[in-house]
Amino acid sequence: MAKHATLKHLRMAPRKIQPVAKAIRGVQVAKALDYLQLCKRKAAKPLAKLLKSAVVNASQEKGVDIDTLVVKTVMVNSGSTMKRWLPRAKGSASPILKRTSHITVVLGEK
Numbered sequence: 001m002a003k004h005a006t007l008k009h010l011r012m013a014p015r016k017i018q019p020v021a022k023a024i025r026g027v028q029v030a031k032a033l034d035y036l037q038l039c040k041r042k043a044a045k046p047l048a049k050l051l052k053s054a055v056v057n058a059s060q061e062k063g064v065d066i067d068t069l070v071v072k073t074v075m076v077n078s079g080s081t082m083k084r085w086l087p088r089a090k091g092s093a094s095p096i097l098k099r100t101s102h103i104t105v106v107l108g109e110k
Contacts, residue, residue, distance in 0.1 A: 016043055017043040027071055029071060081099050
């Protein structure tokens with residue numbers, strides 16, 4: 001009886017989100033939210049919002065105790081990449097890749 005929430009096209013590189021996602025994987029929801037509120041990384045805010053959304057999705061189903069929910073998986077995948085160009089010397093240009101992420105949080109009971 002796993003419930004999930006998905007965030008797509010987050011304008012942040014997946015490698016910046018991975019350490020925060022790894023820290024909350026397998027942890028109870030209350031402890032994960034506490035960690036995300038105290039974490040200083042920029043990725044913590046959208047992850048906290050997504051985790052709260054997954055909790056609300058789980059609470060819509062009958063017979064689910066929110067206090068026993070655990071973060072089963074947090075998948076961080078790369079999304080589309082915006083490609084921009086930066087002018088350089090002698091008429092050349094260097095690419096700038098603005099990466100995006102897709103995040104999926106799956107909750108389950110102990």
